[in-house]
Amino acid sequence: MGSDNSSFVEERSPGDATVTNFCIDKYEVTNAQFGEFVKATGYVTVAERPLSQKQFPDLPDEQRLPGSLVFEMVKPGVKQVSFLSWWHWTTGANWQHPFGPDSAIANKSNYPVVHIAYEDALAYAKWSGKSLPTEVQWEYAARGGLDGATYTWGDEYSEHRDKLNDRKLC
Structure with missing residues (x-):
């Protein structure tokens, strides 16, 4: 598991890993499913809570309002400063x-739920009687049995294959 060819600094070099039996859902958690959880428990997500004044004492109140990062494509002709310029904090x-x-x-009840923090995912998993996969379990499942391949279909990038992996949940 892992990769030496990754441009992601957090990616580990490949190593042997043992994966015991585990179950993983085939599809992402939907808005409808997460809504059932919220309705049953009254749960409030991290993005719906203001930042703590104790944890962020130097931030003014307006910068501690609830919100999350929203992905926005860089407009054509605009020079991109860094990959982070795609993301904008949105109250x-x-x-x-x-x-x-x-x-x-x-009208998006079957779309994958977004703006969910790790803490939120853990709470949902506990409520639903499931658990979150470890990194090794997730990578093993995502690879679909291919050992050492760069992509889930092999080592050659293919825009066509990448689009085939897109799920349309409508």
């Missing part, structure tokens, strides 16, 4: 308002 963005307070998930 009011959360799982029910994926692009900010003026957006909604109406």
